[in-house]
Amino acid sequence: MEAMELEKERLPLALEPGMTLTDAAYRALRRDIITGVRQPKERLRIERLSRLYGVGPTPLREALQRLAADGLVIATGNRGFSVAPLDMDEFVDLNLARTTVEVQMLAMAIDKGDAEWEAQLVAAAYRLEKLDARLRSEDESALSEWESANSAFHLATVSACGSKWLLHVRQLLHAQCDRYRRASVGLKRHERDLAAEHRAILEAVLARDADLAGRLVTEHFRRTTEQLLQEHAKSGD
Amino acid sequence: MEAMELEKERLPLALEPGMTLTDAAYRALRRDIITGVRQPKERLRIERLSRLYGVGPTPLREALQRLAADGLVIATGNRGFSVAPLDMDEFVDLNLARTTVEVQMLAMAIDKGDAEWEAQLVAAAYRLEKLDARLRSEDESALSEWESANSAFHLATVSACGSKWLLHVRQLLHAQCDRYRRASVGLKRHERDLAAEHRAILEAVLARDADLAGRLVTEHFRRTTEQLLQEHAKSGD
């Protein structure tokens, strides 16, 4: 039984001006890990990746080191790299962490946000609502767009917090959470009215009610987590 | 005027078993950046670092990529690496971020911490107190030890929070703060009774009073920040 790997996905690694191959490899790998193209615990052998992405070993290793710092890749000394495993206990504390951070940022954004922020937020909410409608009418092609719009909406709520570092930490945590979420098979959205939850959050934020907004977001995240954990428990045994 | 760089600090880069040169370079560089040996905005040319640390270009570049992910190094495409600059605005939001995280972790630790955690915490507090006494009696040699003990004490307070990710994020933020703190020349400890502040925090934590402990830590951090900002304003103009 030989290796059945007929993976010909030679991605061109779109590199914009002033961009190094390391950056391109980092982005491509990061995307593939988060979306699940590179599966958890998968060994990332340099030579193989070199063929797949069409990049030499050096840029790849540098990209992998950065991903290791992000916690998306595990680097074991003299034993190479592998995609970080998925662990439900870790998922729980990941959600606790991101919720804490998100609520605090939300309060700061509500305190400091100006009219332009409100405008951006309303725009993001509008885009999300539109995509939600398309999804309700069985247009499955909009799913990945909806994912982006969802992320963009939540980011918009906290974007005015005024702290570069909290935004960075948030992005770190959300990247991990995204990976867990996408790894989940079902994602049965139908049992929830996500649009209503988002609308409620938007209202609370625009009303500058930090306390209510914080509680709504906490509940919003908690439900997603709960759902994914239940699903995993079922498939687990 | 030729280059007056007579820097012969050829550190042996102590590498333990199962440790790659990349790891060693990462640790050494990280330490040197945080302690201020490598100054803010300093350009990190590969060849020069190669001579200084006695490592080839490849492990160095990998280490620099990891440090870039940590935010200690700025990587500019095709223009190399440099130590991240110090900016007082950034310092403010950094402190806001770390305080938020710390207070939340403290509450979680107080909720979940067991007897063993208490024991470790008391031990850390004791070590810190001893070093504080040595520092009061003009024993300046204990300063770096005190720094470690101080970090260890605060880490001990939150170590039982039960979240690997919050601990990771915390370490990220504290590394940055440490850099700012060490870059400060004065560090005039004499105008503050740090030992008393630490004792108060310890008491509140052992009494499982999360609210009080949170307020004390917030104030503790705020004073340090305030002090450093004032000092900078004076030296600034």
Next chain:
DNA sequence: GTCCGATATTTTATCGAGAAAAAGATGAAT
């Protein structure tokens, strides 16, 4: 004297090959 464009130099990024380490295979001894 200043501005602009072409050349030369430095610095960075990348590749390919060699050294080191780990994993796997073979075979003898118990």
Next chain:
DNA sequence: ATTCATCTTTTTCTCGATAAAATATCGGAC
């Protein structure tokens, strides 16, 4: 049959050199 040691193979890690990009230098035009 199992264990241990040695050898082979694979994979990772590291180095030196080349290619590409950016910076600096120089000379001419205005």
